[in-house]
Amino acid sequence: MADDDGFREFVHARLRRLSRIAYLLTGDHHAAEDLLQNALVKLASRWSKVSAGGAPDAYLRKILYHEHVSAWRRNHHLRAEWSTAEPPEGGSGRDMAAETVRRLLLEQALAKLTRKQRAVIVLRFVEDLSEADAAAALGVSVGTVKSQTSYALKRLRELAPELHVLVREPKEAWA
Template sequence: MDEEFEQFVHAGLARWSRVAFLLTGDHHAAEDLLQNALFKLSLQWRRVRVETPDAYLRKIMYHEHVSLWRRSHHLRRERSTDTLPEPGAARDHAADTVRRLLLRQALEKLTRKQRAVIVLRYFEDLSEADAAEALGVSTGTVKSQTSAALAKLREVAPELHVLVGRAREAWA
């Protein structure tokens, strides 16, 4: 394997694992998603490494995620887990656990596209244009999916607003 590719994977593995988990809601599915995406990236590495490998991997992951869902959404339902993978020690384990559980439950109530847009826009902090490019949709679709997802989150988990505010204060 190419040494540059190994370094790229090692440097971003924790981050990409969290993204995959946020998309799938399941540790095993997240591992499979990330493994498949990294394999596809490895096949194109010589061409991609001079461009932007993060953007390319992101696009592979989101397309693979939607593609897998389309093939299997009638066959099986997502299963939730009790923990999210996070690096480092948390300041308040109880509050972090409550926040993660509420967030996970809220994200499970979104459609796949809504969840993908929320992860791209707010976890990865991408612009609307960059999120649209990663998903292969228009900026208008990103805007409408974001609006629908945020409305749904406000409806199903109004307590998240309070918890997110408290987390920001604790981390500031």
């Protein structure tokens, strides 16, 4: 890889956000680390071409979501998913108990979705991508993103009605 420093800077600047996204996709810290590591290895092998093209974020996002779905296809019969609760990061003046409850609700709700539905929800509502950008990241049509979003939201309303807390305070809920 010709531009080691550029790759390191790219990863360092985005690692926390990428880790959070990988965790929301997998629902498990170890699986999230594996997912992100695999995606970064693939990006590293193509870094000079991708960075020259000017869209490494979009490219990495696509790798991340494709790896997530591919891992499920390979291992869906071998692995059970478990929701876990990690203590939230500290901060003064914040209602840590309420943030913890919101985080737990979100983790439990995402665990109730299929991997494709979870990917669409994370892309649309955590990463705040448009339907077109989410479709490009997943390599599917905009119609597929719309239908998967609709199915996922319907399923969440049915299986996790407690999520009304997240609807009232969307910005804090994803913190």
